[in-house]
Amino acid sequence: MRTDEALWCVVPAAGHGRRFGSEVPKQYMPLAGQPLILRTLERLAAHPRIAGLMVVLAEGDTAWAGIDTMDGKPVLTTLGGAERADSVLAGLRALPGDVSADAFVLVHDAARPCVRAADIEHLVVRASVGEGGLLGAPLRDTLKHADAGGHSCGTEPRDGRWRAFTPQMFRRGALSDALTQALADGVAITDEAMAMERAGMTPLLVEGSEDNIKVTTRADLALAEFLLPRTR
Numbered sequence: 001m002r003t004d005e006a007l008w009c010v011v012p013a014a015g016h017g018r019r020f021g022s023e024v025p026k027q028y029m030p031l032a033g034q035p036l037i038l039r040t041l042e043r044l045a046a047h048p049r050i051a052g053l054m055v056v057l058a059e060g061d062t063a064w065a066g067i068d069t070m071d072g073k074p075v076l077t078t079l080g081g082a083e084r085a086d087s088v089l090a091g092l093r094a095l096p097g098d099v100s101a102d103a104f105v106l107v108h109d110a111a112r113p114c115v116r117a118a119d120i121e122h123l124v125v126r127a128s129v130g131e132g133g134l135l136g137a138p139l140r141d142t143l144k145h146a147d148a149g150g151h152s153c154g155t156e157p158r159d160g161r162w163r164a165f166t167p168q169m170f171r172r173g174a175l176s177d178a179l180t181q182a183l184a185d186g187v188a189i190t191d192e193a194m195a196m197e198r199a200g201m202t203p204l205l206v207e208g209s210e211d212n213i214k215v216t217t218r219a220d221l222a223l224a225e226f227l228l229p230r231t232r
């Protein structure tokens with residue numbers, strides 16, 4: 001990948017935030033005075049390598065701000081689907097025609113507003129040498145296996161286990177094909193790297209900051225308020 005090659009970023013934002021438990025989908029909850037999603041888009045658009053944002057919205061989303069640029073970068077939208085993988089695939093398909101099948105594309109959760117520019121840079125530089133990769137961090141807690149009664153019935157090995165974050169970066173065509181195949185196979189795909197692994201790839205794991213949190217619960221939103229100004 002040429003070092004000056006601009007990247008589009010697909011931003012899946014079509015979830016309903018069930019674990020967050022509010023009428024307002026979590027991507028529209030206020031974060032430092034703005035809807036959370038706009039904080040994420042601001043963070044992404046500020047990165048010099050990112051050429052444009054493809055935001056994937058839920059059917060019937062009435063809260064979207066309707067912006068078409070952010071920090072001088074184009075912001076396009078399309079509609080997502082029932083699962084995250086459906087939404088990411090829709091976003092890939094809706095990218096502008098001049099984004100070739102071989103072009104690298106980033107995918108970043110709308111629910112991760114604290115992503116650091118340095119981590120994005122680190123991912124792009126390291127993962128573009130091969131066929132793509134993802135930000136993550138080695139598991140640092142002990143992982144327990146819970147039984148139906150909520151008791152620990154086993155301890156999972158921690159060695160070689162990582163937590164996956166986003167952005168994840170893959171070539172547009174290869175990722176589209178991998179997601180299409182996984183969906184056709186009826187496999188529940190929770191991140192893009194999983195689809196690429198099923199296609200036989202071993203995506204590069206690039207260690208990123210643990211404060212690149214995904215806002216899933218209300219407690220996460222409070223943490224994001226604390227982290228946002230400290231992760232610029």
Ligand SMILES: Nc1ccn([C@@H]2O[C@H](COP(=O)(O)OP(=O)(O)OP(=O)(O)O)[C@@H](O)[C@H]2O)c(=O)n1
Nearest residue numbers: 012013014015016017018019082083087110111
């Ligand atoms: N069908 C879906 C499901 C999720 N997402 C997006 O994928 C990201 C990560 O998903 P998650 O944190 O699970 O969000 P929700 O699915 O909204 O949360 P929940 O599982 O609690 O409903 C979010 O930005 C979410 O909007 C999406 O675009 N399309």
Ligand SMILES: C[C@](O)(CO)[C@H](O)COP(=O)(O)O
Nearest residue numbers: 084109164165166190191214
């Ligand atoms: C993509 C992801 O953020 C990596 O950890 C995570 O898999 C998203 O899962 P979710 O259930 O869609 O939040």
